[in-house]
Amino acid sequence: xIWFAAKELAVIGGTDYTAVINSTAxxxxxxxxxxxxxxxxxxxLETVMLNIYYKNAVSAGASVSSNPSTLAASTSALCNGxxxxxxxxxRMLIQxxxxxxxxxxxxQ
Numbered sequence: 001x002i003w004f005a006a007k008e009l010a011v012i013g014g015t016d017y018t019a020v021i022n023s024t025a026x027x028x029x030x031x032x033x034x035x036x037x038x039x040x041x042x043x044x045l046e047t048v049m050l051n052i053y054y055k056n057a058v059s060a061g062a063s064v065s066s067n068p069s070t071l072a073a074s075t076s077a078l079c080n081g082x083x084x085x086x087x088x089x090x091r092m093l094i095q096x097x098x099x100x101x102x103x104x105x106x107x108q
Contacts, residue, residue, distance in 0.1 A: 002029075 010016035020028040057064050078084050
């Protein structure tokens, strides 16, 4: 997944990390993530990913509340207590990422 994301970033004009994916030297992807993210715990990293998904949805034009209480109510059907497992949520995310297809006209 990381390699494919690096390829996508390079092709849209971002930094090309493909040759230095595991490098901790200056310019390497590990060096880039270390400075910003290395000190975060798993919960903080999940929050960062959630924020990225939020910003991508808003950038695409979705109407999404920034109010935490409203967001909690909107997403309550996905809570583990409602019978949705972590594996279920991973499967749903895979399906949605496939259908999003980075907003291209791919056959889904």
